[in-house]
Amino acid sequence: MNTLKVAWDNCFARNDPGGSGVYAACLLEQFSVRSDLSTTIFNGLSVALASKNSACRACRTLGNMLWMHAGLPGILWKRGFDLLHAPAFLAPMASPCPVVITIHDITYRLYPEHFAGWWVHYMNVVMPKASKSAAGIICGSEHSKRDIMKAYGVCGKKVHVIPYGVNHERFQPGTPLDQEWARSLGIRDGYLLHVGLFLHRKNIPFLLRVIAHLRQKGKSNIQLVLAGLEFEKVGGAAEIHQTIRDLALQNNVLIIGYVPDRHMPGLYSQAKLLLMPSLYEGFGFPVLESMASGTPVVASNTSSLPEIAGDAAILTSPTDEDALAEAIEIILAKPKIATELRAKGLARAQQFNWERTAAETINVYRSIV
Numbered sequence: 001m002n003t004l005k006v007a008w009d010n011c012f013a014r015n016d017p018g019g020s021g022v023y024a025a026c027l028l029e030q031f032s033v034r035s036d037l038s039t040t041i042f043n044g045l046s047v048a049l050a051s052k053n054s055a056c057r058a059c060r061t062l063g064n065m066l067w068m069h070a071g072l073p074g075i076l077w078k079r080g081f082d083l084l085h086a087p088a089f090l091a092p093m094a095s096p097c098p099v100v101i102t103i104h105d106i107t108y109r110l111y112p113e114h115f116a117g118w119w120v121h122y123m124n125v126v127m128p129k130a131s132k133s134a135a136g137i138i139c140g141s142e143h144s145k146r147d148i149m150k151a152y153g154v155c156g157k158k159v160h161v162i163p164y165g166v167n168h169e170r171f172q173p174g175t176p177l178d179q180e181w182a183r184s185l186g187i188r189d190g191y192l193l194h195v196g197l198f199l200h201r202k203n204i205p206f207l208l209r210v211i212a213h214l215r216q217k218g219k220s221n222i223q224l225v226l227a228g229l230e231f232e233k234v235g236g237a238a239e240i241h242q243t244i245r246d247l248a249l250q251n252n253v254l255i256i257g258y259v260p261d262r263h264m265p266g267l268y269s270q271a272k273l274l275l276m277p278s279l280y281e282g283f284g285f286p287v288l289e290s291m292a293s294g295t296p297v298v299a300s301n302t303s304s305l306p307e308i309a310g311d312a313a314i315l316t317s318p319t320d321e322d323a324l325a326e327a328i329e330i331i332l333a334k335p336k337i338a339t340e341l342r343a344k345g346l347a348r349a350q351q352f353n354w355e356r357t358a359a360e361t362i363n364v365y366r367s368i369v
Contacts (some may be wrong), residue, residue: 004037004365007081007097009072011044011064013088018197019285020088020104023140023164027087030358037362040081042072061119068092082369083135085361089123091130098135098368103127105139105282106147111201114236128152135368138361140164140283141304147282160364163308165354166288170265173294173346177266185256191223192328193271193295195259195286196278198230198237203277203300203318205243210277210324212247217325219332224275226255227267268293273331273338276300277318284308288352291345296338298327312341312348 008031013024031039044064069092076084077096084095087102112120131137131152137159139145145159177187192211196202204226211224230237244253259267268274274290276299284305290297297313299305306315314331316323331338 001036003035004362004369005080005082006031006037006039006365007072007076007079007084008039008041009044009068009084009086009091010041011068012061012090014043015060016088019164019283020102022285023102023104024087026165026167026354027358027361030354034358034362037365040079042075044068065090065122069094083365085365089127091134093126093129093133099130099133100136100138100364100368101130101134102138103131103144103148105144105280106151107201107280107282109151110280111199114199114201134158136160136364138162138364141307143304143307144282160360162357162360162364163352164283164285164288165352165357166285166292166349168292168349168353171268171289171292171349172265173269173342175265175269175293177270178263181263186254187225187256188221188223190221190272191225191254191270193225193227193267193274193290194276195268195274195289196228196276198226198228198240200236200239201279201281202228202236203279204236204240206318206321207275207277207324208240208243208247208249208253210321210328211252212249213321213325214328215249215252217329222252224253225267225271226253227257227259229258264289265293268295271295273298273328275324275328276305277316277324278303278305279318281305287313288349292349294342294346296331296341297345298324298331310344310348312344314341 010024013020031037044067073092073094081097083098085100089103091099091101108115108120108123131154139148139161140163142161145161148159149156214222268290273296274286276287278300280303282304287297287299287308291312297309299309299313299315300318301315302318314327316327
């Protein structure tokens with residue numbers, strides 16, 4: 001079998017702490033050990049602006065967009081690649097070789113208030129053209145495929161659903177939590193966990209109201225740990241902090257911000273349960289990573305989350321506070337149900353692995369080339 005010569009545009013994925021960054025890093029790790037693939041990674045402009053400052057992020061993004069549209073096509077032409085993969089939504093407007101784009105979701109269309117106005121305008125102009133000119137589109141769920149087809153008017157044959165994976169060597173049941181690190185932050189035994197950026201679609205204020213409700217019912221020591229970055233001028237963070245103040249949840253909610261990779265497996269594994277009441281998710285990595293860690297999951301019954309969780313989680317409406325509170329109480333009060341959810345979650349997680357994701361992705365490459 002001929003070795004495919006693939007260009008990988010990593011300039012946007014490498015700076016994303018969320019799903020597209022995880023997706024790109026894990027796929028590249030798999031590609032590095034394949035003998036049937038030669039992958040050249042392009043990181044764009046060498047500007048390491050890992051900053052929450054919106055001005056710095058905008059400058060970095062604009063610079064990489066210019067490089068992608070004006071510089072990358074010439075490189076592709078000179079070096080004769082079989083195919084370009086753009087793993088984080090954006091791809092050059094013109095390319096001398098076929099282009100595969102991974103479109104993880106259509107968040108910018110559903111929640112434009114979460115993004116800078118210029119970014120939404122750019123995406124509204126570019127994405128319909130990019131999706132139609134792409135040789136193939138990859139996404140992680142059937143729900144995302146339906147969204148993409150509806151949003152951009154592309155045919156179903158072009159959109160390939162390839163479920164993402166989970167690193168089973170990292171995320172395992174019983175992984176210990178670094179107690180010194182946990183104590184330094186104020187994490188208490190028996191904590192509930194939410195993992196995700198502070199965005200409106202994550203529905204965190206709703207979750208905070210549920211925690212306040214449980215506290216009123218006598219669970220005064222309940223602790224919710226919020227793990228995730230917050231960005232200035234991005235919708236969601238201010239409302240979360242205001243809700244904590246309004247409900248006087250300072251003793252029940254702990255914001256720990258960015259969690260180093262080395263601490264994430266233990267943080268998942270030692271949590272009583274993961275809560276993910278999102279309004280919209282293109283895939284939902286925390287659900288999968290929690291299940292692989294043996295942690296019960298309560299998630300929304302919307303968007304792609306039922307597809308990822310299957311019957312291995314309790315699914316509730318992201319607008320029904322009583323239903324979510326009841327699900328939490330059941331898991332905390334009934335060890336048998338928690339044990340059943342752990343077993344189902346572990347079995348479900350085994351169906352997702354990055355080796356499969358990589359193999360199916362390369363099959364898409366070959367079908368195009």
